Amino acid sequence: MDDDKRKILVSRSVNVEYEGILAQAGLSADTTLRIEVDPESLYPDPQAVALLWLASTYTFHGLDLFEDFRDDFEQRTGDRLQEIVDNWPLIFRGDFEHVSKKLFAAQKPVVNRPPFSTCPRCGRPLWAREGVTPLDEIKQALKVDPHPWWCPVCGQRFAYDHATENGVDIWSIRCTAKFSARETLRDLDSMVAFDQPALQLDATRNGGSDGQSK
Numbered sequence: 510m511d512d513d514k515r516k517i518l519v520s521r522s523v524n525v526e527y528e529g530i531l532a533q534a535g536l537s538a539d540t541t542l543r544i545e546v547d548p549e550s551l552y553p554d555p556q557a558v559a560l561l562w563l564a565s566t567y568t569f570h571g572l573d574l575f576e577d578f579r580d581d582f583e584q585r586t587g588d589r590l591q592e593i594v595d596n597w598p599l600i601f602r603g604d605f606e607h608v609s610k611k612l613f614a615a616q617k618p619v620v621n622r623p624p625f626s627t628c629p630r631c632g633r634p635l636w637a638r639e640g641v642t643p644l645d646e647i648k649q650a651l652k653v654d655p656h657p658w659w660c661p662v663c664g665q666r667f668a669y670d671h672a673t674e675n676g677v678d679i680w681s682i683r684c685t686a687k688f689s690a691r692e693t694l695r696d697l698d699s700m701v702a703f704d705q706p707a708l709q710l711d712a713t714r715n716g717g718s719d720g721q722s723k
């Protein structure tokens with residue numbers, strides 16, 4: 510039960526070129542691949558997401574081919590990584606040894622420091638977009654997911670430093686950015702500029718800060 514609760518659905522739509530009746534009628538089919546993964550898992554869930562990401566870069570010629578692939582791919586993907594790659598060498602452009610280098614790529618530091626870090630492989634923001642995401646949403650994202658272990662788009666695993674303080678695990682994400690005072694000030698400016706109304710609201714309410722436990 511608990512395992513299921515933690516799971517998230519990851520989906521990618523893929524390019525399918527198709528002809529015949531469907532195309533003539535201007536109809537479009539569902540060309541999305543979906544897998545359920547556990548964001549806390551370090552294996553095989555991020556590897557399954559990486560495989561999904563690789564598959565989504567391939568253009569399928571014909572809906573039949575896509576549907577055959579989807580039926581195979583979506584079945585216990587993480588347990589069948591090698592079998593799936595072996596079944597579809599054209600789609601993954603190589604054998605399992607070649608593909609596994611991408612699936613099991615080393616954990617990498619993220620680009621830019623939190624909360625504006627992005628995935629070093631696909632560029633997806635981990636928590637927030639600088640100058641776009643309001644401050645309260647950034648705080649919420651950090652609270653809900655303080656330690657994303659890997660990217661839900663491409664499966665890239667992130668590097669962390671680990672320490673223990675008074676028996677509590679402290680995980681610090683590694684990033685490529687060097688923090689300068691100038692950048693810090695700029696980031697704070699951009700956050701405040703977007704969040705002024707919310708800040709004022711909080712000040713007038715003067716309420717019990719983090720009342721909610723979730």
Ligand SMILES: [Zn+2]
Pocket residue numbers: 628629630631632633660661662663664665
């Ligand atoms: Zn990514």
